[in-house]
Amino acid sequence: MTDQTPIRLKSYLSGEWQAGSSDGKELRDAATGEVVALIDAAGLDMGEALDHGRQAGAKLRAMSFHERALMLKALGQELMAQKDDFHALSLATGATPKDGWVDIEGGIGTMLGYASKARRELPNTRVLTEGDVEPLARDGSFSAQHILTPLQGVAVHINAYNFPCWGMLEKLAPTLIAGMSAIVKPASQTAYLTELMVRRIIATGLLPEGALQLICGSVGDLLDHMTGQDVVTFTGSASTGQKLRTHPAIIANATRFTMEADSLNASILGPDATPGTPEFDLFIREVAAEMTVKAGQKCTAIRRAFIPRAQVLAVRDALAERLAKLPAGLPGDAGTRMGALSSLDQREEVRARIRDLQADAEIVIGDPAQVTTLTGDPDRGAFLNPVVLYCDRPGAAQAVHDVEAFGPVATLMPYDDLDQAVALTHRGKGSLVASVFTDDPRVAEAAVLGIAPFHGRVLIGNRASAKTSTGHGSPLYMLTHGGPGRAGGGEELGGIRGVKHFMQRTAVQGTPRLLSAVTGRWTEGADTRADTHPFRKSLADLRIGDQLVTGTRQVTLDDIEHFANFTGDTFYAHMDEDAARANPFFEGRVAHGYLIVSFAAGLFVQPDPGPVLANYGVDNLRFLTPVNPGDTLGVRLTCKEINPREGADYGEVRWDCQVTNQKEEVVAQYDVLTMVAKTWPQAQPAA
Numbered sequence: 247m248t249d250q251t252p253i254r255l256k257s258y259l260s261g262e263w264q265a266g267s268s269d270g271k272e273l274r275d276a277a278t279g280e281v282v283a284l285i286d287a288a289g290l291d292m293g294e295a296l297d298h299g300r301q302a303g304a305k306l307r308a309m310s311f312h313e314r315a316l317m318l319k320a321l322g323q324e325l326m327a328q329k330d331d332f333h334a335l336s337l338a339t340g341a342t343p344k345d346g347w348v349d350i351e352g353g354i355g356t357m358l359g360y361a362s363k364a365r366r367e368l369p370n371t372r373v374l375t376e377g378d379v380e381p382l383a384r385d386g387s388f389s390a391q392h393i394l395t396p397l398q399g400v401a402v403h404i405n406a407y408n409f410p411c412w413g414m415l416e417k418l419a420p421t422l423i424a425g426m427s428a429i430v431k432p433a434s435q436t437a438y439l440t441e442l443m444v445r446r447i448i449a450t451g452l453l454p455e456g457a458l459q460l461i462c463g464s465v466g467d468l469l470d471h472m473t474g475q476d477v478v479t480f481t482g483s484a485s486t487g488q489k490l491r492t493h494p495a496i497i498a499n500a501t502r503f504t505m506e507a508d509s510l511n512a513s514i515l516g517p518d519a520t521p522g523t524p525e526f527d528l529f530i531r532e533v534a535a536e537m538t539v540k541a542g543q544k545c546t547a548i549r550r551a552f553i554p555r556a557q558v559l560a561v562r563d564a565l566a567e568r569l570a571k572l573p574a575g576l577p578g579d580a581g582t583r584m585g586a587l588s589s590l591d592q593r594e595e596v597r598a599r600i601r602d603l604q605a606d607a608e609i610v611i612g613d614p615a616q617v618t619t620l621t622g623d624p625d626r627g628a629f630l631n632p633v634v635l636y637c638d639r640p641g642a643a644q645a646v647h648d649v650e651a652f653g654p655v656a657t658l659m660p661y662d663d664l665d666q667a668v669a670l671t672h673r674g675k676g677s678l679v680a681s682v683f684t685d686d687p688r689v690a691e692a693a694v695l696g697i698a699p700f701h702g703r704v705l706i707g708n709r710a711s712a713k714t715s716t717g718h719g720s721p722l723y724m725l726t727h728g729g730p731g732r733a734g735g736g737e738e739l740g741g742i743r744g745v746k747h748f749m750q751r752t753a754v755q756g757t758p759r760l761l762s763a764v765t766g767r768w769t770e771g772a773d774t775r776a777d778t779h780p781f782r783k784s785l786a787d788l789r790i791g792d793q794l795v796t797g798t799r800q801v802t803l804d805d806i807e808h809f810a811n812f813t814g815d816t817f818y819a820h821m822d823e824d825a826a827r828a829n830p831f832f833e834g835r836v837a838h839g840y841l842i843v844s845f846a847a848g849l850f851v852q853p854d855p856g857p858v859l860a861n862y863g864v865d866n867l868r869f870l871t872p873v874n875p876g877d878t879l880g881v882r883l884t885c886k887e888i889n890p891r892e893g894a895d896y897g898e899v900r901w902d903c904q905v906t907n908q909k910e911e912v913v914a915q916y917d918v919l920t921m922v923a924k925t926w927p928q929a930q931p932a933a
């Protein structure tokens with residue numbers, strides 16, 4: 247950043263890049279102290295921006311889940327191609343390239359992960375159904391289905407300074423997949439990196455205008471305009487979070503508010519993990535990594551390490567040795583293993599919190615007053631070497647369970663038995679994550695069940711996953727991120743769960759025919775159509791409710807014996823009349839369930855080459871009534887759901903398959919999953 251004119255950050259609101267009315271506050275390079283950027287959003291019209299975002303929501307809602315996912319995939323790929331530019335600016339935040347990888351590639355990877363998960367797990371529709379249809383009348387004329395539809399407001403994401411890219415993208419991806427527009431407000435200190443990324447996103451032209459807006463600076467009166475259709479997510483300090491959560495407009499309108507705040511995350515060294523075991527070494531590595539990655543400025547970092555009393559000295563010595571190999575320095579320099587805190591003010595803040603911790607604990611590694619760096623000026627850059635404290639009587643202590651020093655700081659605490667260790671984790675009053683390092687299944691069970699109610703995520707570390715573990719501190723897009731109590735009580739990510747946070751769940755009651763029209767899914771009792779064999783129809787012709795009622799087939803004892811000998815499944819219930827009769831469920835020899843499924847396929851398939859390309863599985867298979875020799879089977883196959891695949895010449899079709907016997911009893915019920923061509927015969931490539 248040397249000798250460069252500071253960037254005047256702008257907000258992207260109502261379709262324009264806008265500067266605030268004042269000169270702006272100076273934002274300094276965390277490691278050199280040079281002014282990087284000026285930030286201000288005074289005087290910008292937040293009400294107008296919210297209206298603009300709400301209108302953009304309509305454009306997103308008109309798209310299907312798969313269309314939104316493909317939009318995110320293209321966006322993620324564009325951003326990944328520009329990652330070097332983000333990395334260059336990321337150094338100014340004090341982040342090393344490795345730290346930057348977590349923020350930049352980690353954030354873009356989260357977006358790409360959502361793009362792929364949404365296409366795999368969500369239908370290609372604009373409405374999501376949840377759970378089974380609930381029958382509400384004996385005659386089948388009235389039932390209910392839970393559906394989810396996108397909220398029609400704006401998701402306001404207020405983010406922390408420590409992950410300027412990931413913090414935005416991990417919230418933006420599920421928001422856009424859900425079909426909601428967003429306004430991102432990055433923390434001022436590192437907003438220049440978020441601003442660069444938003445500039446690049448807007449420049450791609452991939453998002454509908456208004457789907458993403460940005461505030462660089464104070465939010466002004468934004469929250470005064472919140473409605474019940476808006477969502478606010480907050481990551482940062484508990485005090486700001488509490489203030490925003492109780493904002494009058496948020497309370498009056500019951501605006502959804504998700505909070506992720508301070509967290510005194512714990513790690514337990516198992517009683518079995520003595521020095522010399524792989525688990526002991528892993529624990530040391532993990533605590534050291536959590537203290538030094540992002541200079542310990544991670545909401546998931548280990549703040550409290552619980553250790554069997556007999557291992558305290560061994561842990562302290564091993565940790566000291568490990569931390570000595572992780573020197574601080576200018577983030578871009580080759581020898582640097584730990585970058586700087588985000589600002590000199592933040593360093594003073596961390597020093598003050600260390601003093602608070604000293605009420606209960608003594609410093610055993612490091613000295614907050616003395617900073618040594620490989621490169622960089624400790625007076626101008628916000629460097630701080632790791633500080634490890636030791637609290638001998640954690641049960642009687644308070645500060646070590648209350649005070650979060652948001653930097654390279656952790657406290658070691660002894661425990662005498664596992665129950666005590668578990669009870670001590672609870673003293674953090676709810677955290678994002680905890681870990682336990684053990685190779686003993688009994689320790690794993692007792693520790694995890696004991697700490698789980700107080701945590702959003704728990705990691706078990708041992709030798710078998712030493713190389714593959716993603717680590718204590720890494721939130722993953724497919725896993726829930728958030729914790730109860732002090733951690734804010736919020737929940738983010740968790741795969742498709744995170745998408746639902748931006749949608750309204752509604753129980754819709756009605757007659758099956760009309761429910762089916764709402765959800766785009768066939769349900770029992772809805773209209774059916776029986777003309778051509780549905781396997782002769784491409785997606786161009788196939789409709790929900792297209793149905794085939796097959797002929798029948800009798801199951802003989804010879805069939806059962808043939809199937810048994812052919813497959814090797816000679817289970818007694820199929821082969822031995824007396825043994826089968828002794829079984830409480832059967833009245834004699836029964837047909838194999840898989841024989842029923844096979845006969846059903848034999849009844850419903852149309853054998854000629856046609857638009858049905860493959861059968862890729864069955865879902866929810868249940869055998870409901872035993873089939874005895876002499877019973878006659880018939881099948882009713884109904885097209886239940888059609889998902890055309892974007893960018894491909896086929897789609898997935900789900901068929902409701904019901905197999906009945908001569909008494910009209912349902913013997914088997916399942917969904918058959920097939921791939922079906924969009925057109926048939928398929929267009930031949932030009933010669």
Ligand code: NDP
Pocket residue numbers: 404405406407408431432433434435463464465481482483484485486487490506507508509544545546595650652
């Ligand atoms: P803050 O709570 O001050 O800020 C978090 C976000 O809220 C920032 O974007 C900030 O913007 C914004 N904000 C602050 N006041 C308001 C307001 N009145 N209305 C709307 N938005 C507001 O936290 P900091 O970033 O300063 O960090 C302070 C402490 O929080 C850290 O030392 C650490 O203990 C904790 N923290 C926890 C994190 C976690 O993930 N759990 C992450 C980061 C920090 P602006 O920057 O412009 O003030």
